[in-house]
Amino acid sequence: MEDYKFLFKVVLIGNAGVGKTCLVRRFTQGMFPPGQGATIGVDFLIKTVEVDGDKVKLQIWDTAGQERFRSITQSYYRSAHALVLVYDISSQPTFDCLPDWLREIEQYASPKVLRAVVGNKIDRDDREIPTHIGEEFARRNDMYFIETSAKEADNVEKLFTEIAHRLTQEARASRYSTSGPAAPDLSQSPSKSDNPCCKMLQ
């Protein structure tokens, strides 16, 4: 059995070309792939991080932004622990689509899912969305907000670390509130623990 305490599924969504794949590659492989073609379907990468001494495995699903892959990507929403909604700070249309994406999340994802908004490409000087506009959007929708640059590796680590941190805290809290620290007893009602956040492996 692999050595990790929690496993979380993180799904990246957003319009085509906002840099989802670059964010994931930067985080998982430490590089910025030049001349990346459009993602086809869904890509799948894994990275293990440490949160307060516990190994946390992040299963990152990097989805295609193009419309014709929507029904594939939607199938991943429901089991996601965190949904990362990415836009391009130098492209107004990618920001304008955020409400549509939110609607999709509400339709398909678990209500308890952790949601984050990410403004990518802050290395560019043709910014169209000021930071406070993005912040405001996130605040209104109760989402975590951060601006990043996959190219310059700005805030990428912080984004995923923050997600891992929040999910771990949530999982710990729900573990203690449902079954307590003791080993789960089969005869106890498992219906309360349908929280998808915590999949423990011993």
Place this chain on the structure above:
Amino acid sequence: MEMCEELEEAESTLKQLSKQEEETCARLEELLLSHGDIDQRIQKIHKLMPSFQLVNSDTEELNKIVTYTASLAENISRKVKQLDLAKSMVAQSLQRVDDIMDLKACTDGVKTALQNEDYEQAAAHVHRFLGLDQRGLRSCVDIQEGSSLEEAFAQLTEAQQTLIEIVRQRFNEALSCADQASIERFFKIFPLLNQHNEGLTKYSNYLCRQVTENAVQSLRKAQGLTKNDKRYHIVLADVFSMLFEDIARVVEIHQPLVERYYAHGHIHQLIEILHKECCVQQRRIFQELLSMRALARRCKKAQDIVIKGSVERSSLRGNSSSGNLVQDSLSETKEIDAILEEMSLIHKHAELYLRFIKRRVNLDFEQSNLPPETKAAKIAEFESRISTCDLCKDMQELTSYYICLEEFFMVESVKKAVDYESYEEGSRTSSLLEDVFFLLKKCLRRAFSTSSIDGACAMLNHTCSMIEGEFHKASNEKIQRGFPTGAMMDHAFNIIQGKIQSHAEQERDRGVYIVTLNNLETACEYINTLVGALNAECPKRFPGGTPQDRAKLETCLTNLQQSGNKLRSLASNGIGQLSNSAIRPLVKVCCDSFHTSNHQLTEMEFAQFEADDGLRPYMQQFMMNLDQLINTFKEVLNPKNHEQLVALAASDITQLLEKAALKAVYNRLGGMQFDRELRFLIGYLTKIASWSIRDKFSKLTQIALLLNVESVSEVEDICSANVQSHLTWRLTPVEVRQVLSLRVEFKSDEIRKLKV
């Protein structure tokens, strides 16, 4: 004194000196002896002197000879080098002469060949000319002669141009009148004139025309088909398949020709042109598919229903829809089933076709003379061109529609299975289980058969959602209703319940409860089997998958398995409830009786019980009731569930009986009676369940053991014996003393003094 000392000193000095003298004499003698020997040696050396001189002179001689030989060899080698150079120059000259002769022959030959319309011959001459080292020839000829050479060159270049013109013209003529023989004839001439590109392009375009014609025809035929036709439901899959097969056939036939006359590394041109046409044609078929099967409309509707359904069903359940609507949706589901079948076939065909052309091109490049880096680059270039082609895009769109409709089909069919669940007499599970898993198997198999990894993954995800959603919910609702106890255990006890149900109602609810438990447990088994089967199918279905693709698929399959585990934990939960409501009361009654009965038995009482299996009446009653109950459940529960129920019952018994046992007061015979009854009970449970049940009783067994001792001192023996046999002693010292204090005969200070 002084003198004396001096004397002694002198004496010792003398002694020393005489000893030294002796030694010196001995050495002198030795030297004298060796003198003769040395003389001899010197004489020998003297004798040898002249021969050394000889050696010296000889060596000098040798040196001279070697130096001479070396210079000679150098000389020779220089000459050989010159000879070589001369030889290669001669060869080159001969080559040039040959070339010039060839050039002459070519110049003459081309003329006559052209006159005779022998284009193959003419092309062969031109090919020879093109293969000549023109610059080399120019450099080795003087200016006067050069003019005639240039003339020949000019003539041949001109001939080449004319030939190209003629061949081009004739080829075009042949193409326009589809004269197969001439087409092939001129097709072969192009590479001889270094016109690979033109020849291949024109020829490929010609071949495309056939493909186009066939595709247009088959599509028209398909459009003319009526709904009653047997193949109506998959007719567009047929049209797609015909197109792909047509192209594959063309490649199959013409690849050897291209390889032979154009060499390896050229087939990609032919295939790319054909593929471009394929993209154009398939798009027309795809458009027809969209409109004929109304995919967009259906998908929109399906999405609405799925989304609305999940909202509606959570708020109110029931058959609010009229019969007409049900009928309507039933035929709709059937239609969608047929469309899904067609779509999965289309995707499979397309995937097969793409794999075919990729393999052909790769192999062709591999066999070519290109340097390895160029090969790899060309292959990558080709693949990236293919991956962004219209066919790929349309197939991705098709997959999108497919997933949407397949999800709808699955969700709707499962809803129906839930609504129309039926219970068959004598079956441990209900129709729901078989219906749902028949559907899941069908949908997932179909998703896998599309050969689309993303499609398969998406359907696996939807399956997880369905199992953890609809199926889990339907089962959970039944479990939450609880297991009504009443008439079934009438003879044993009666529990007054708040709600009064009719006998039949209770009977039915009990049946539903049990069947649901069995459904859940079997569902988990089914999921494991299904995941295993799908896992085994992967290499066959997705042979071109990258390691990353496989990891993706495996993760989705693992998630499905975890969904199964959630069902199992729901089943465990239900069995816990079952044990609580059906078995626990029985155990309670027994323990109450145990508590109230007298455990200070007389010899006569003890002997009296012996007759009835050694059990007291209430214990006998309990055993009978328990056996009856467990047997009843054994008939209706499936083995795993039953096993779990027995294990839970055993836990209940140990828990309650332990409490009761610690509350009573015993004499020796009372302790023995308890021990006897406990052994009987354990014996019974191990017989119907597994040996491991014994473990649950170890603490209770130890309590009985202590209650049964003759004297307090015996306990120490027991304890030490246990240590030796490595038995785990479940009782703490405090508990041991507590148990012993239940024996009326034992004095408390004796117990206190006991070393445990």
